[in-house]
Amino acid sequence: MAQYARGSTVAVIRLCNPPVNALSRAVLQALEDGLKKADADPSVKAVMICGENGKFSAGADIRGFSSPERSGGALGPIVSLIESSEKPVVAAIEGVALGGGLEVALGCHYRIAHMKARMGLPEVTIGLLPGAEGTQRLPRLIGVPAALEMITTGKHIPATEALKLGLVDEIVEENTIEAAIRLANKVIGQPLGPRRLSLKPVPKLPNMEAFLDKALVKVKKQAWGCLAPELCFQAVRAATERPFAEGVRRERELFQVLLSSGQAQALQYAFFAERAVRRWATPSGASWSSAAPQPVRKAAVIGLGTMGRGIVTCLVKANIPLVALEQDLENLNKGRKAVMVLLEREAMKMEGGAQTLDFHNPARLQFTVDFDQLRDVDLVIEAVFENMALKKEIFHKLSKICKPGALLCTNTSALNIDEIASATNHPQQVIGTHFFSPAHVMRLLEIIYGRHTSPTAIATAMQLAKALKKVGVVVGNCFGFVGNRMMFPYIQQAVFLLEEGSRPEAVDQVLEDFGFKIGPFRMSDLAGLDVGWRSRKDQGLTGPSLPAGTPARQRHGQRYSPLPDLLCEQGRFGQKTGRGWYQYEKAGGRTATPDPWLLNFLSQYRDTHGIKTRFIDQEEILERCLFSLINEGFAILAEGIASGPEHLDVIYINGYGWPKHRGGPMFYASTVGLPRVLAKLQKYSEAHPDVPGLRPSAFLKKLVAVGNPPLKEWMSYLSQQSSKL
Ligand SMILES: CCCCCCCC(=O)CC(=O)SCCNC(=O)CCNC(=O)[C@H](O)C(C)(C)COP(=O)(O)OP(=O)(O)OC[C@H]1O[C@@H](n2cnc3c(N)ncnc32)[C@H](O)[C@@H]1OP(=O)(O)O
Ligand SMILES: NC(=O)C1=CN([C@@H]2O[C@H](COP(=O)(O)OP(=O)(O)OC[C@H]3O[C@@H](n4cnc5c(N)ncnc54)[C@H](O)[C@@H]3O)[C@@H](O)[C@H]2O)C=CC1
Structure with a gap:
């Protein structure tokens, strides 16, 4: 009016x-x-x-x-x-x-x-x-x-x-x-x-x-x-x-x-999805409407590695006084230098703007190796190595040192929040705050509540996301949470496609043409192949703890590809070593070129394992990678790990480079049509019965059976009993 x-x-x-x-x-x-x-x-x-x-x-x-x-x-x-x-x-x-x-x-x-x-x-x-x-x-x-x-x-x-x-x-x-x-x-x-x-x-x-x-x-x-x-x-x-x-x-x-292009609908959907996820709710009935955040007047970051440095930068930019802690002086000095470089760069970008960065003042940014300095902080973000024993040790310490109301956050990318919380006296104060690399650039903050996490803790983490100008998305606790859990089958398919006859550059090209900023192999080289290798060793999937006699391409009765492990064994960790799925001009180089060594290696690998090389077309590459990721999304929704498809889409757009004009994976599935997604998964699953990621989720099947309803109605077809939480 x-x-x-x-x-x-x-x-x-x-x-x-x-x-x-x-x-x-x-x-x-x-x-x-x-x-x-x-x-x-x-x-x-x-x-x-x-x-x-x-x-x-x-x-x-x-x-x-x-x-x-x-x-x-x-x-x-x-x-x-x-x-x-x-x-x-x-x-x-x-x-x-x-x-x-x-x-x-x-x-x-x-x-x-x-x-x-x-x-x-x-x-x-x-x-x-x-x-x-x-x-x-x-x-x-x-x-x-x-x-x-x-x-x-x-x-x-x-x-x-x-x-x-x-x-x-x-x-x-x-x-x-x-x-x-x-x-x-x-x-x-x-x-x-x-x-x-x-x-x-x-x-x-x-x-x-x-x-x-x-x-x-x-x-x-x-x-x-x-x-x-x-x-x-x-x-x-x-x-x-x-x-x-x-x-x-x-x-x-x-x-x-x-x-009438379809892209406009996708982008408008994404606009409202980003706003919808602010109204979070958990299966236990906690929600944004009743939970109030607690103030964060001072924070701490533990671990100044790749992630910690970016997280410190975000907090300083948000004007939150901060203590940054490392395990020893050598790492502290290394971390401090790296943080200063990032902050100087941010300050340059802001020059002339209304805001200035006050990071030389020790009252606002303090570096220490002394846990006692964390006594008065309102919130701690732990970003140490991805190791459960280490994280538990740190949380145990924090629980003793920090004031009882302090929020204890972990930046783990996949570990169990409840297990980490079990090391503290205040499990209601423990929450996952999963930043994405580089943490001062990526907009996503995946916020993971555990069994005991209080609504106030969730509200405080959401408030933190807002203060950091990030998009906070609240999700439940499971291995890999939402983003990485959906990523596993996608990466797995990409590697299986190599086994069967494709090449890294062919797979990357198809996904980049779809709109991803970077394909799975280029991404893996950038992030470092050693990260996943360490995690697979910890899970007993490879390395010395693997029982003798385990078939090379099978784990727990399911298909497994040892290709990434074999590359790591050759010291090919990606960009950092100058070799990975591609070759680079030097260690730390950025320009990926196809590596004849890899082609030869793949061909020998196929011979060793009796795999007949076949031509794989673009459609199969796209469908196997994307539909397996989407399929996992349906499983996540059915388990109550996320409260709606918008959550998954916002996570993928803001954390994984999913092209926004395609509205996120679940929106994309709705535009392809669920019956087609299901039919394709059924076809690929029949061809690869030992790959659970291709087996259509029960929820997807149900949605097709009830007539392919529009995305906004999906959750109404989920019976209460199917939620695990
Ligand atoms: C054949 C010829 C046809 C010719 C047609 C020509 C017409 C055009 O030329 C096309 C247009 O105008 S398209 C609209 C362009 N405007 C925009 O994109 C602005 C979008 N809004 C913003 O950026 C922020 O909301 C804004 C900066 C405004 C505020 O940000 P905040 O962070 O303060 O607040 P939000 O939470 O984002 O927003 C508050 C509530 O308002 C809703 N909303 C915002 N913009 C809207 C808009 N343009 N239309 C409808 N609802 C809108 C927003 O969803 C939110 O609502 P709730 O989620 O319910 O709280
Ligand atoms: N690197 C990535 O792309 C992402 C990593 N993560 C997660 O973030 C966490 C940190 O990962 P990164 O930064 O990559 O690791 P990183 O290896 O680069 O850094 C870890 C830092 O923690 C420090 N540290 C180890 N033990 C410590 C202790 N007892 N007290 C204080 N500091 C200690 C180390 O000295 C090191 O500087 C992990 O849980 C990882 O899974 C999450 C998202 C993305």
């Missing part, structure tokens, strides 16, 4: 649709009515448009895009209506003006913004383009390079930058509404022609063609299979080549292509 109020000369139209004044059909109708009323009233000399509750508008109602009665189409004509008004219209921008919200402001003759306001055209991030003439007006106002950057990346810009670009006429520190009314009064009677963006030419560049060609290459490179950035580009290019009305027609055509 929008409220209309008339002052002595200026009519005020206030957009009201909490929480973000999204432009629903009703809001647009009220905006149109308000404009017409102001136009018809001779005592009104100017109009001011603002938003309720200190927010202009976050744009079209995204939920409305999937409904047949879309609000989007109505917006363009309203923006034109604003612009063609014979009375000056001023936009008073507070909070956010995003998407359609900014397009409304672009229709206004003047824009005034609060210092703290943010503006942007983020449609590209939800698979669309600014379809209410924004791709045509913005380049006319701020020029092609700046407009292209905003439209193809969707980034939000602060008011100060908007002023520099000429996107707003003025910024104010105090009352934006009053300032806008003052401005409206001041411009009454001034000619409006020069203020109508549709009448302005697009500012020329001396080398427009060359600039656009170069920009297109960059856009395509960054798009990574996502359609929207390139179509955004084409719409802006149309603005440079055609008159306004024709450009608008082109914009509409391109908008329709995106709207």
Whole structure:
């Protein structure tokens, strides 16, 4: 809705649709009515448009895009209506003006913004383009390079930058509404022609063609299979080549292509999924609505290796005073140096921004080898080696030293949270906080509750995720939790495909073409093959504890591939040793090239084990890797380890490089169609009966049997009894 109020000369139209004044059909109708009323009233000399509750508008109602009665189409004509008004219209921008919200402001003759306001055209991030003439007006106002950057990346810009670009006429520190009314009064009677963006030419560049060609290459490179950035580009290019009305027609055509592309639905699903997972719940009835977090005034990180360094960096960036602890002085100094390098780099990135990093102050970041320094911390994150005995020893110590209310978090990637908690006197305070590498970059924080973890502990970990600007996803306790557990069958299939005849680069290519930033073998080389090797040795799957006489390619009656173990035995740990599934220019090198040694090795391996090499096509590679991962996802849902498919999807998008425009693995399964996923799994399972990962999960079968319901209904088909928790 929008409220209309008339002052002595200026009519005020206030957009009201909490929480973000999204432009629903009703809001647009009220905006149109308000404009017409102001136009018809001779005592009104100017109009001011603002938003309720200190927010202009976050744009079209995204939920409305999937409904047949879309609000989007109505917006363009309203923006034109604003612009063609014979009375000056001023936009008073507070909070956010995003998407359609900014397009409304672009229709206004003047824009005034609060210092703290943010503006942007983020449609590209939800698979669309600014379809209410924004791709045509913005380049006319701020020029092609700046407009292209905003439209193809969707980034939000602060008011100060908007002023520099000429996107707003003025910024104010105090009352934006009053300032806008003052401005409206001041411009009454001034000619409006020069203020109508549709009448302005697009500012020329001396080398427009060359600039656009170069920009297109960059856009395509960054798009990574996502359609929207390139179509955004084409719409802006149309603005440079055609008159306004024709450009608008082109914009509409391109908008329709995106709207029906499937990617837009996936990206909008991902947008809401990320928000849905904030409302966490556990099978025992604890939930976000009743649990309150406890404050974290001081924290500690134990272990300053690969993960600990990144975690320290996140906490410092979030302004949380911190103690960083190592096992001895040598490791402490090594860790401290590495942390300082990361923090210096972060500080450089933030230079000129409002925030500064205070990490040279020992009261805010203290390095120590003394556990006694942890007495007064509210939260500890343990990131020592992945070894149960060591973790238990540390938690036992923490339980004695830390104050009773302190939250004790472990960054384990797969170990049992309950077993770790059993070493403490306060198991209700123990929780998994699984960061992803590099911890200061990756957005995901998998939060794992154990049998005794209290709702307050979960709420505190979620609050921590928010403070660290991460996406927290609450999941139950099982080996590998959600992310790694789904990853195991995926990696396993990738390796089996090599045994049967494929090559690392062929498998990687298929998955990278699908949209993963990095295929499984390149990923494994980057993370280090030794990590998994150590874990398999601990599990007794390889190494000295393997009972004599165990068949080389079988464990516990199931198919097993010793290929990764054999590579490790050769010292091929991946990038760090310069050799792994690929070869690199040197140890620590980054450029992977296929290694003839590996091809030869694979061929000998097949001969040794009597495996007949066969050609494996792209479809089989994709299906075996992805469907086995998805199949594990259904098992996880059935066990109550995650409370919905959105959780799995948010984890995969933010922690594992799953292409967001495919909406996450479970959403992808719903678009492929569950009957097809099931049929394919059945086919592959029949061909490989000794691979449990390919055996269709009972939950998947049930969903197919009940008629392939939409994803949002899946969980309603899960009977209470099937939850293990
Ligand atoms: C044929 C021609 C057709 C022409 C069609 C042209 C139309 C267009 O040009 C297309 C558009 O406008 S598309 C919309 C573009 N706007 C966006 O993408 C902004 C999305 N929102 C944000 O970034 C943050 O929510 C924001 C920064 C605003 C706030 O962040 P916070 O972290 O403070 O809060 P959130 O938790 O994210 O949001 C609060 C609640 O609001 C919901 N919401 C946000 N934006 C929405 C939107 N645009 N539509 C509907 N609901 C929206 C959000 O889901 C959340 O709700 P709950 O989850 O229920 O709490
Ligand atoms: N490396 C990765 O990509 C990821 C690792 N993880 C998990 O994070 C944890 C740490 O892994 P990384 O950082 O890779 O290991 P790392 O080997 O790089 O670092 C471990 C650090 O812990 C220190 N340490 C060992 N015993 C200690 C003690 N008693 N007191 C204080 N410090 C001690 C070591 O000196 C070393 O600096 C593991 O549980 C791992 O499974 C989780 C996600 C990703």
